[in-house]
Amino acid sequence: MESLCLKHTALCGVLLSLTLFTAPANCLESCQFPAIFNFGDSNSDTGGLSAAFGQAPPPNGNTFFHAPAGRYSDGRLVIDFIAESLGLPHLSAYLDSLGSNFSHGANFATAGSTVRPPNSTISQSGASPISLDVQFVQFSDFHRRSPSLLKQGGIFAALLPKEEFFSRAIYTFDIGQNDLTAGYKLNMTTDQVKAYVPDVLSQLSNVIRSAYAQGGRTFWIHNTGPVGCLPYVLDRFPVTASQVDKYGCATPYNEVAQYFNTKLKETVIQLGKDLPLAALTYVDTYSVKRNLITQAKKLGFQDPLVACCGHGGKYNYNKNYKCGVKVKVDGKERVVSKSCKDPSVRINWDGIHFSEAANKWIFQQIANGSFSTPQIPLKMACRRQHNSLT
Ligand SMILES: *[C@@H]1O[C@H](CO)[C@@H](O)[C@H](O)[C@H]1NC(C)=O
Ligand SMILES: *[C@@H]1O[C@H](CO)[C@@H](O)[C@H](O)[C@H]1NC(C)=O
Ligand SMILES: *[C@@H]1O[C@H](CO)[C@@H](O)[C@H](O)[C@H]1NC(C)=O
Numbered sequence: 001m002e003s004l005c006l007k008h009t010a011l012c013g014v015l016l017s018l019t020l021f022t023a024p025a026n027c028l029e030s031c032q033f034p035a036i037f038n039f040g041d042s043n044s045d046t047g048g049l050s051a052a053f054g055q056a057p058p059p060n061g062n063t064f065f066h067a068p069a070g071r072y073s074d075g076r077l078v079i080d081f082i083a084e085s086l087g088l089p090h091l092s093a094y095l096d097s098l099g100s101n102f103s104h105g106a107n108f109a110t111a112g113s114t115v116r117p118p119n120s121t122i123s124q125s126g127a128s129p130i131s132l133d134v135q136f137v138q139f140s141d142f143h144r145r146s147p148s149l150l151k152q153g154g155i156f157a158a159l160l161p162k163e164e165f166f167s168r169a170i171y172t173f174d175i176g177q178n179d180l181t182a183g184y185k186l187n188m189t190t191d192q193v194k195a196y197v198p199d200v201l202s203q204l205s206n207v208i209r210s211a212y213a214q215g216g217r218t219f220w221i222h223n224t225g226p227v228g229c230l231p232y233v234l235d236r237f238p239v240t241a242s243q244v245d246k247y248g249c250a251t252p253y254n255e256v257a258q259y260f261n262t263k264l265k266e267t268v269i270q271l272g273k274d275l276p277l278a279a280l281t282y283v284d285t286y287s288v289k290r291n292l293i294t295q296a297k298k299l300g301f302q303d304p305l306v307a308c309c310g311h312g313g314k315y316n317y318n319k320n321y322k323c324g325v326k327v328k329v330d331g332k333e334r335v336v337s338k339s340c341k342d343p344s345v346r347i348n349w350d351g352i353h354f355s356e357a358a359n360k361w362i363f364q365q366i367a368n369g370s371f372s373t374p375q376i377p378l379k380m381a382c383r384r385q386h387n388s389l390t
């Protein structure tokens with residue numbers, strides 16, 4: 001029945017009129033998003049940090065692109081699967097001057113990005129200077145300058161989205177994880193980290209309001225994942241035995257992520273009240289990732305807490321020898337941190353990021369809306385559902 005509804009809009013019409021306003025979301029016509037504008041960190045960076053600070057080295061990209069492709073993964077990211085499923089090309093990074101094509105959107109995300117402007121440089125802390133406020137400045141500039149270039153025609157116009165795409169696009173957000181770890185890097189306690197979460201969310205909220213003010217209407221917002229299950233967190237911020245759960249994850253960091261997510265959900269609900277024409281979807285990627293990690297074996301995956309590409313230790317993660325890093329041995333450059341044999345059965349790629357296989361699974365879980373509030377599929381995310389956003 002559901003698939004019939006999706007395919008036959010005539011039938012949907014009948015159902016709609018029979019059931020008045022209670023027809024399931026699946027019965028609405030799909031949104032036909034013409035473009036994606038993405039904001040975020042490494043979870044959705046398709047080449048931003050690589051363009052500005054140097055390519056993610058091989059073996060990144062090996063599985064799908066067969067070469068480095070600006071992504072911190074062996075292959076595609078969740079945002080790539082989102083683009084594919086909407087019938088759109090993979091997003092070019094806004095910062096990438098070479099070969100970029102923005103006709104169906106642009107990606108403003110960079111690895112290491114936080115919502116709040118960092119107070120340290122990338123070499124000091126790994127924080128990208130392209131925090132969310134900067135990403136939004138770049139988006140605004142992109143939006144403001146597009147019309148005159150579109151009028152010029154020719155190659156410039158061919159590489160830009162049509163003006164109407166800005167209001168019909170889906171605006172995707174996946175950011176916040178690095179704001180949480182930033183505090184721990186400064187030796188803050190969990191209470192201190194929690195104390196600044198409202199500030200992080202108010203800045204995120206302001207960016208969504210500003211995108212709305214510029215005509216954005218559909219917002220698809222991922223919450224933050226179980227950072228306490230990531231090798232780099234387990235290695236870098238050790239906890240006591242009593243703070244490790246039965247899956248091996250560090251409880252305090254997962255609790256702080258869940259605290260952030262509870263507040264994020266409240267923020268999204270408030271935005272839904274304040275922005276009368278916005279369709280906002282809160283997507284619980286935390287639960288999806290947690291399910292994947294805790295049920296790895298059942299789902300055909302191995303070693304959920306061990307990096308595929310790394311350099312030894314309990315988690316195969318060493319911050320001095322990250323995936324693909326070369327060191328000089330006897331005058332010769334050697335890659336000391338290599339890929340595992342079969343990334344397709346691994347969840348964690350490099351200690352920080354997910355493998356393509358994991359990203360694909362995560363996408364499949366979130367696409368039909370079963371982890372969303374309101375529960376509507378990605379393809380229908382432009383439908384504003386007043387009463388179901390609770
Ligand atoms: C840009 O990408 C779109 C969609 O993939 C494609 O149709 C178009 O030909 C590309 N433009 C150029 C100038 O290559
Ligand atoms: C950076 O420093 C300013 C001034 O002390 C402070 O208001 C802000 O919250 C800090 N930002 C972060 C990310 O810590
Ligand atoms: C955090 O604590 C560690 C260990 O005591 C210390 O080496 C480091 O300098 C501290 N970092 C900051 C930013 O205070």
Ligand SMILES: *[C@@H]1O[C@H](CO)[C@@H](O)[C@H](O)[C@H]1NC(C)=O
Nearest residue numbers: 363364365366367368369370
């Ligand atoms: C959503 O998709 C997942 C993965 O394909 C599937 O397991 C789940 O049953 C689906 N949920 C609904 C409500 O269709």
